[in-house]
Amino acid sequence: MDLSTIKDAFDQVSKKQQLSCYKAQEVIDQVVRETECALAKLQLTEDTDFAVDLKTLLTELKNKLNEIGPINQLEQLRKELNVGLNKYTKLLEKSFIPDISKAYRDVDFDIHIVNQIVATHLYREGFFDLGDCFVNEVHESEATTLKSPLLEMHRILEAMRCRNLEPALMWAAANHDKLLQIGSSLELKLHQLQFVEILQKGSRDDALKYIQTHLAPFASNHMLEIQKLMACLLWLGRLNYSPYAEILSPVQWEKVAEELTRQFWKLLGQSHESPLITAMAAGVQGLPTLLKLANVMAAKQQEWLAMKQLPVPVELGSEFQFHSIFVCPVSRDQATEENPPMLMPCGHVLCKQSIVKLSKSSTRTFKCPYCPLVATVAECRSLHF
Structure with missing residues (x-):
């Protein structure tokens, strides 16, 4: 297309x-x-x-x-x-195929998990009333597990939109140790925003006191950031014209809100991106390949819906690669525990079954399909990603 x-x-x-x-x-x-x-x-x-x-x-x-x-x-x-x-x-009409049902495979989904994904997605987006209605209709009370923390997250983000950092600071303080364990500087960034608000609305003494009270504990690891804030005290009333004017940008609030959302999900042990949106986006990327495959197989009067593995690779972007997957370049089979990837002496990698077929015997040598070198099965080693 x-x-x-x-x-x-x-x-x-x-x-x-x-x-x-x-x-x-x-x-x-x-x-x-x-x-x-x-x-x-x-x-x-x-x-x-x-x-x-x-x-x-x-x-x-x-x-x-x-x-x-x-x-x-x-x-x-x-x-x-x-x-x-x-x-x-x-x-x-010629370029796009309106009927995408031919690319659909009749797979048995776990309805319980699907319902939980949909309900969690609604709560993620802040549609709590709609999420409750969905949960009641599908009778999935377990799907409300994340509702309470998500209510807190949306309350914090809504307060930040109103330039109120108190809920965010309270949450960061309550999770201080956990944030340090994952190497997050979110708490410091929240205090930086609060310092700038005080400096713009209050006095130099109030801003200095805030640094001494709340930012001093971060001095050992973030001295440069604190020195920068200290220098801002010299530009009271003229911060717009200072070398540090960028700290006044609304973009700073957006970045901190985005990071807070990410850290919130990380502490919950959940993905920042909605699983429902991720699955749909991956499906949209792979759909053209599946439709083309369906047309080709139909022309050859072959059925592909019953295949355990697709005869062609479906290329997806790096954002959809969550763990390593090896597909044998010879057999096009995905590696499994029974059919692991094997590293040949020449550096090329094939699945075990492909190597066995090429060698025809555990003692005979065989030629690598990608280079002139020869090897035996005994010389090949299992490869772990």
């Missing part, structure tokens, strides 16, 4: 629509001008003794409107635009 071709076709239709709109407006403006001219003449007749035959005036207006031919012009513009739209629609 060539997306550039589709984009070019869309741009052409867009330009044609804009041109059609412009010409249609011109036609309407002409009709309005002629009508206003006729009304002006009629008004002149009523205000003066100069008599104008009303029938003659209407006849002239009718003739001029017939010359313009607004209906015919607008109809022609509509036809031209429809031609472009029809061509673009056919191109879309």
Whole structure:
């Protein structure tokens, strides 16, 4: 599917629509001008003794409107635009397959887990009433496990949107040791934001006291950051014009809110990204390959839905790679405990079953399919990722 071709076709239709709109407006403006001219003449007749035959005036207006031919012009513009739209629609139908059911495999899902994923996703997005309604309808009371901490997270984030850091600071203080264990400097960043707020709204003494009380414990590992904040004290009332003006940017709040969300999920032992969104995004990336495979297999009158493994790799982005997977370049089989990856002396890696087939015997030598070197099964070693 060539997306550039589709984009070019869309741009052409867009330009044609804009041109059609412009010409249609011109036609309407002409009709309005002629009508206003006729009304002006009629008004002149009523205000003066100069008599104008009303029938003659209407006849002239009718003739001029017939010359313009607004209906015919607008109809022609509509036809031209429809031609472009029809061509673009056919191109879309040719490029995209509206029926994606052929790429669907009848897999037995654990409905209990699916319901939990959906409910947790609703709570993740802050739709707590909708999540409760869903949980009640599917009778999945266990899905509410994360509701309470997520309510707290959304309450903290909502307060931060209002420039209130107290809930966030209380949560960070309560989880101080856990944040240190995972190497997070979130608590320091929250105190930095609070310091800037005090410096802008309060006095230099208040800001200095805040540093001494709340930021001094971080001095051993974050001296440069604290020195930078100390220097900000010299620019009281002029921080916008200081070398440290970037700390006033709203982006700083957004970054800290994003990091708080990530650390919150990490302490919960959950992924920052919604599993439901991740699964759907991966499916969208893999869908074109699956649809193409379905069409090819159908043309060969072969059934692929019952296959344990796909005959072609489905390439996904690095954001969907959560653990190492090895697929044998010869057999295209995914490595398992019974069929592990084997490192050959030449450095190439094949699955054990492929090596056994190539050697035909545990003592015979065989040639590597990717280089001229030869080896025996005994020389190959299991490889662990």
